Amino acid sequence: NSLIVSFGEMLIDFVPTESGVSLAEASGFLKAPAGAPANVAICVSKLGGKSAFVGKLGDDEFGHMLKDILIKNGVRSDGVVFDQGARTALAFITLLPDGDREFMFYRNPSADMLLTESELNLELIRKAKIFHYGSISLITEPCRSAHLRAMEVAKEAGAILSYDPNLRLPLWSSPEEAREQIMSIWEHANVIKVSDNEFEFLTGHKTIDDETAISLMHSGLKLLLITLGCHGCKYYTKHFHGTVEGFKVKPVDTTGAGDAFVGALLCKIVEDESIFEDEERLKKVVKFANACGAITTTKRGAIPALPNEEEVLKLLNGA
Numbered sequence: 001n002s003l004i005v006s007f008g009e010m011l012i013d014f015v016p017t018e019s020g021v022s023l024a025e026a027s028g029f030l031k032a033p034a035g036a037p038a039n040v041a042i043c044v045s046k047l048g049g050k051s052a053f054v055g056k057l058g059d060d061e062f063g064h065m066l067k068d069i070l071i072k073n074g075v076r077s078d079g080v081v082f083d084q085g086a087r088t089a090l091a092f093i094t095l096l097p098d099g100d101r102e103f104m105f106y107r108n109p110s111a112d113m114l115l116t117e118s119e120l121n122l123e124l125i126r127k128a129k130i131f132h133y134g135s136i137s138l139i140t141e142p143c144r145s146a147h148l149r150a151m152e153v154a155k156e157a158g159a160i161l162s163y164d165p166n167l168r169l170p171l172w173s174s175p176e177e178a179r180e181q182i183m184s185i186w187e188h189a190n191v192i193k194v195s196d197n198e199f200e201f202l203t204g205h206k207t208i209d210d211e212t213a214i215s216l217m218h219s220g221l222k223l224l225l226i227t228l229g230c231h232g233c234k235y236y237t238k239h240f241h242g243t244v245e246g247f248k249v250k251p252v253d254t255t256g257a258g259d260a261f262v263g264a265l266l267c268k269i270v271e272d273e274s275i276f277e278d279e280e281r282l283k284k285v286v287k288f289a290n291a292c293g294a295i296t297t298t299k300r301g302a303i304p305a306l307p308n309e310e311e312v313l314k315l316l317n318g319a
């Protein structure tokens with residue numbers, strides 16, 4: 001069994017055609033399929049792995065377009081359901097002059113927030129070797145209960161639980177609420193990936209010190225990863241910790257780099273769980289994931305930029 005099931009939101013980002021302008025000033029927007037859990041599922045499939053996406057879309061043109069994108073990219077879509085009333089979520093992006101992004105979401109409520117426990121494809125979830133999720137699906141009911149139930153079912157069936165909080169502060173009622181809810185499921189995960197910004201938000205520490213990182217470990221957590229943008233990634237297991245440097249590339253758009261990193265990592269974990277105990281193997285896997293993240297920054301958009309294995313190997317081999 002090597003199925004990776006990714007749970008959560010899939011939506012459409014409207015990306016302005018020029019950077020450094022406000023939403024009001026933007027002369028046009030390009031639609032870009034988005035949603036971190038969906039990106040991870042597509043990344044896995046592009047790298048040759050088996051993946052499925054579980055989530056809810058609006059029964060509208062955008063929702064059907066997104067499901068088709070999953071299918072075209074080889075992702076199982078039998079966990080996707082449609083809401084007859086609510087629309088597919090949209091996000092309008094502002095590209096800031098420093099390369100960062102701001103999000104304005106249209107979710108009032110959107111279909112993804114309305115997934116219920118009874119709509120979960122439990123048979124599919126029970127087949128997962130790895131069950132991956134974020135934190136956006138925790139924000140409101142009924143999706144929150146569906147998320148918790150899906151995690152429970154996957155765990156009972158023996159899946160490795162993988163968690164990337166993917167903090168989106170504007171979606172939460174307050175930063176305190178975001179922190180509390182993100183941490184409320186921390187202890188269930190076996191693999192967690194956070195970015196350096198998320199580490200700072202969750203711990204209050206600006207620099208990533210090993211002591212604080214190690215304090216985030218818990219008995220069931222086999223691997224904690226803290227991604228550092230162009231600087232690569234720090235890894236922590238019960239037995240060892242260290243850093244794997246990133247690759248030097250010319251970034252055009254960093255959207256989806258973290259999801260590409262996670263997709264690559266999960267593909268390798270499914271193949272070989274010994275990386276949790278074998279530091280040399282883990283470093284190779286993290287290097288592979290860094291390469292996958294780096295390539296994703298060299299093209300616009302998340303999904304169109306996700307590489308196949310050949311492209312990753314090219315970068316790894318210095319070609």
Ligand code: ATP
Nearest residue numbers: 195227228229230232251256257258259290293294
């Ligand atoms: P996202 O934008 O998807 O939310 P993130 O903040 O979760 O991303 P990052 O730390 O930006 O995650 O990137 C994940 C990985 O991708 C990094 O660990 C690194 O290996 C690679 N990466 C990201 N940005 C760059 C870059 N500018 N140059 C080279 N590699 C990069």
